Amino acid sequence: MTSKTNGVYDRTPLIAGNWKMNLDHQQAVTLVQKLSWILTDADHDFEKVEVAVFPPFTDLRSVQTLVAGDRLPLMYGAQDVSAEESGAFTGEISAQFLSKLGCRYVLVGHSERRTLHGEDDAMANRKLTAALRHGLAPILCVGEGLDVRQAGRHVEHTLAQLRGALEGLSTEQVTDMVVAYEPVWAIGTGEVAGPDDAQQMCAALRADVASRYGEEAAAGLRLLYGGSVKSSNAASILREKDVDGLLVGGASLDEAEFANIVRFEHHLLTD
Numbered sequence: 001m002t003s004k005t006n007g008v009y010d011r012t013p014l015i016a017g018n019w020k021m022n023l024d025h026q027q028a029v030t031l032v033q034k035l036s037w038i039l040t041d042a043d044h045d046f047e048k049v050e051v052a053v054f055p056p057f058t059d060l061r062s063v064q065t066l067v068a069g070d071r072l073p074l075m076y077g078a079q080d081v082s083a084e085e086s087g088a089f090t091g092e093i094s095a096q097f098l099s100k101l102g103c104r105y106v107l108v109g110h111s112e113r114r115t116l117h118g119e120d121d122a123m124a125n126r127k128l129t130a131a132l133r134h135g136l137a138p139i140l141c142v143g144e145g146l147d148v149r150q151a152g153r154h155v156e157h158t159l160a161q162l163r164g165a166l167e168g169l170s171t172e173q174v175t176d177m178v179v180a181y182e183p184v185w186a187i188g189t190g191e192v193a194g195p196d197d198a199q200q201m202c203a204a205l206r207a208d209v210a211s212r213y214g215e216e217a218a219a220g221l222r223l224l225y226g227g228s229v230k231s232s233n234a235a236s237i238l239r240e241k242d243v244d245g246l247l248v249g250g251a252s253l254d255e256a257e258f259a260n261i262v263r264f265e266h267h268l269l270t271d
């Protein structure tokens with residue numbers, strides 16, 4: 001694994017694009033094709049900086065076919081997963097289905113699931129467990145709303161979400177995990193947390209994992225920042241010691257812009 005401690009990599013950075021409810025399966029194929037052309041043309045090293053896309057469920061089969069058929073080096077995952085195994089759960093998608101479609105990752109506890117669908121930490125915990133049972137790598141999303149931030153309780157709030165979601169998981173399970181810090185007030189608003197804010201929270205998350213699961217688990221944990229990320233702010237956030245990647249919403253729908261975010265190191269060298 002490559003990665004960084006103050007600019008020297010020791011955890012593989014992950015740049016993830018959450019498409020949310022955008023792009024049908026044909027548009028998905030077009031975007032993934034273009035993205036891989038741009039990155040391949042630019043000699044992007046996918047082992048050095050991992051790239052993953054999170055299309056809607058209905059796109060996943062088409063993305064799988066394209067990625068497998070053309071042997072594209074990018075990963076893909078789902079935006080949500082059912083906590084249930086199988087059965088009478090109309091509209092739900094199981095971890096087993098996602099695993100069968102070649103998904104590497106799955107988002108769990110995204111703030112839009114929390115606010116729009118009433119998901120809480122206990123539900124995130126059940127979904128994490130379901131994902132892990134089927135060999136998916138969960139990306140747990142945590143982060144505070146504006147009121148909590150203004151009250152200065154953002155660190156305790158976010159750590160409580162982390163602890164609730166990880167309840168009962170083993171050290172081994174936590175070691176493989178990715179956690180995305182997405183302050184709700186920065187999502188889709190153009191308002192981006194400063195690199196210092198991202199670093200402060202990622203350091204707090206890592207320290208909490210270290211105190212509960214040990215230094216090794218904390219060292220392997222990848223922490224992403226999400227919330228109004230663009231190619232113009234990506235490099236400065238990723239320069240922070242404890243930020244190992246980005247979870248990108250709107251800007252991941254434009255292949256050129258997303259490719260520029262993936263190639264953040266290029267900006268690190270030039271700016």
Ligand SMILES: O=C(CO)COP(=O)(O)O
Nearest residue numbers: 018187188227228249250
């Ligand atoms: O929610 C997000 C990614 O999961 C962030 O969305 P935006 O990048 O559009 O703010």
